Ligand code: 13P
């Protein structure tokens with residue numbers, strides 16, 4: 001405890017000395033989500049879209065990214081003049097790892113002329129081959145904005161199927177999908193959620209787009225709930241009159257929700273993203289201490305300039321979309 005408090009103090013001081021800001025995702029452990037103005041370390045806390053916009057607008061010299069590698073890369077793509085540091089390069093993502101730029105080129109050769117929507121949970125070389133990016137917050141609107149009867153959506157198979165269910169009903173468009181899966185959200189099986197629904201029949205169910213499609217159908221029957229992005233889930237809880245919720249998403253989002261809505265109750269099967277949990281207070285401190293020293297490069301996110309410029313195009317299109 002005492003060591004943690006000291007580390008937080010040192011991080012706050014180093015941020016000032018080294019002109020750095022900390023961006024923190026909603027799936028970070030709670031101690032990494034406390035805002036600077038509340039005595040914590042985070043200058044901005046958000047979902048992947050919010051963090052991208054925040055990264056683009058950073059004026060400080062350094063961005064310390066408390067999230068996973070594809071998010072830190074996106075920050076670098078959008079704001080290349082800044083040095084972006086990731087406290088651990090073990091912070092991957094099963095979705096981002098599931099597909100390469102070469103895979104997308106093969107898909108495009110197989111489906112010539114079909115537009116490619118790449119989920120933000122991809123690496124730069126994958127984004128570089130896409131027409132537009134999306135996050136879980138704008139995926140539905142972006143997918144529906146394309147004319148034509150086919151669309152390549154990658155790499156999340158379940159999210160693609162969940163989008164397809166809604167899109168088919170409205171426009172009849174066919175989504176061509178990849179086989180990527182989020183190793184966290186794929187664990188929210190129908191059995192798991194249905195078991196909890198039986199124990200808590202009054203609860204509404206909150207599921208992320210990345211949850212299996214056969215879970216989603218069951219999850220939303222009865223007391224209702226929402227399938228959506230992290231922000232959609234947060235907003236839904238705020239607007240719902242219900243008091244009790246079952247969360248089908250990352251464990252620490254449960255802690256975030258409890259902090260935001262202390263009067264409500266959250267039933268959270270605690271499945272943590274092992275990648276997000278690589279980021280800790282001690283590692284964040286190490287990254288800040290490395291600034292200006294030889295170890296700085298161990299934390300630095302660097303991208304081939306050619307790839308960066310190509311990947312910027314679909315990200316900018318996504319940001320312009322809103
Ligand atoms: P959000 O876009 O909702 O922040 O999701 C990021 C993520 O990694 C989901 O698993």
Ligand code: SF4
Pocket residue numbers: 068092093094095096121182183184185210250273274275276
């Ligand atoms: Fe990737 Fe899933 Fe972890 Fe999000 S929760 S970073 S999608 S593995």
